[in-house]
Amino acid sequence: MTAVKFDNVTLAIAGRNILSGVSLAIEAQEFVGLLGPNGAGKTTLLRAIMGLVPAASGRISVFGDAAARGNPAIGYMPQLRGNTDALRLNGRDFVASVVNGHRLGLPILSRAARADVERVLDLVEAQDLAKRPLLEMSGGERQRLLLAQALIGSPRLLLLDEPLISLDPKRQRAVVALVKRVQSALAIPVVFSSHELNPLLGTLDKVMYLGNGHAAIGSVSEVVTGPVLSRLYGAPITVVCLGGKIFVLSGEYEVEGDAHRHEHDHAAV
Numbered sequence: 001m002t003a004v005k006f007d008n009v010t011l012a013i014a015g016r017n018i019l020s021g022v023s024l025a026i027e028a029q030e031f032v033g034l035l036g037p038n039g040a041g042k043t044t045l046l047r048a049i050m051g052l053v054p055a056a057s058g059r060i061s062v063f064g065d066a067a068a069r070g071n072p073a074i075g076y077m078p079q080l081r082g083n084t085d086a087l088r089l090n091g092r093d094f095v096a097s098v099v100n101g102h103r104l105g106l107p108i109l110s111r112a113a114r115a116d117v118e119r120v121l122d123l124v125e126a127q128d129l130a131k132r133p134l135l136e137m138s139g140g141e142r143q144r145l146l147l148a149q150a151l152i153g154s155p156r157l158l159l160l161d162e163p164l165i166s167l168d169p170k171r172q173r174a175v176v177a178l179v180k181r182v183q184s185a186l187a188i189p190v191v192f193s194s195h196e197l198n199p200l201l202g203t204l205d206k207v208m209y210l211g212n213g214h215a216a217i218g219s220v221s222e223v224v225t226g227p228v229l230s231r232l233y234g235a236p237i238t239v240v241c242l243g244g245k246i247f248v249l250s251g252e253y254e255v256e257g258d259a260h261r262h263e264h265d266h267a268a269v
């Protein structure tokens, strides 16, 4: 069954069009990379799938129904943020804090909910983090627990907002491999937003590339080309393949990834 369908969708925030006339489909078990420069609309598109940004025109459907807030079929992993109250929790309580929609309220858990918490800790290979406070964890370890939170309640679609931000290349590859293992175990579609394509190469089934208010959707070889990206960046772009990697260049500068790259290279997964 098609997980997500956009029919000629325009998304606007505060009267400004962020994306115009986008049509796309995300099919069962697809691993979809959502790419694009800063401000291209990646988070907005994910929020639209969750029913948090209504379509200004066109239609968004999720598993055949109109996109709606609070859809239990969707698991969402937000961008990593520090300095929250959650940092004092241990890994298990942090994961449990989203059960029944309670954030940080530490609800009293039913037996089934407790079992769900252990299930997702196993899935993301984080039993070793269950008793440790988040305060002492690396960025990568916290990422794993955020992924576990997103898997509570057995969603049928997983949306991940920039899980690779602030990780170095080795740890980025480890996160992608973990998400792929989780996806294979659960057999659900995943939308993985990222500034960088290379860590996702070899794992992606499909790319959705946003830019300049538009989207291009297809295989890497269909989308990541000079002509397509020049349209999306609104500037002449050259795509160079070298040593199994793809470099997206504007003149002599690499345009992809630089903005957020490796702010905290020490973060471990």
Ligand SMILES: Nc1ncnc2c1ncn2[C@@H]1O[C@H](COP(=O)(O)OP(=O)(O)OP(=O)(O)O)[C@@H](O)[C@H]1O
Pocket: 013, 014, 018, 036, 037, 038, 039, 040, 041, 042, 043, 044, 045
């Ligand atoms: N609440 C808001 N009010 C006004 N403008 C907003 C709001 N949220 C997002 N925008 C604007 O919408 C555009 C798309 O933002 P969005 O966060 O979706 O981009 P993104 O591709 O996820 O960016 P990044 O890679 O920097 O996270 C940006 O220009 C942003 O400034």
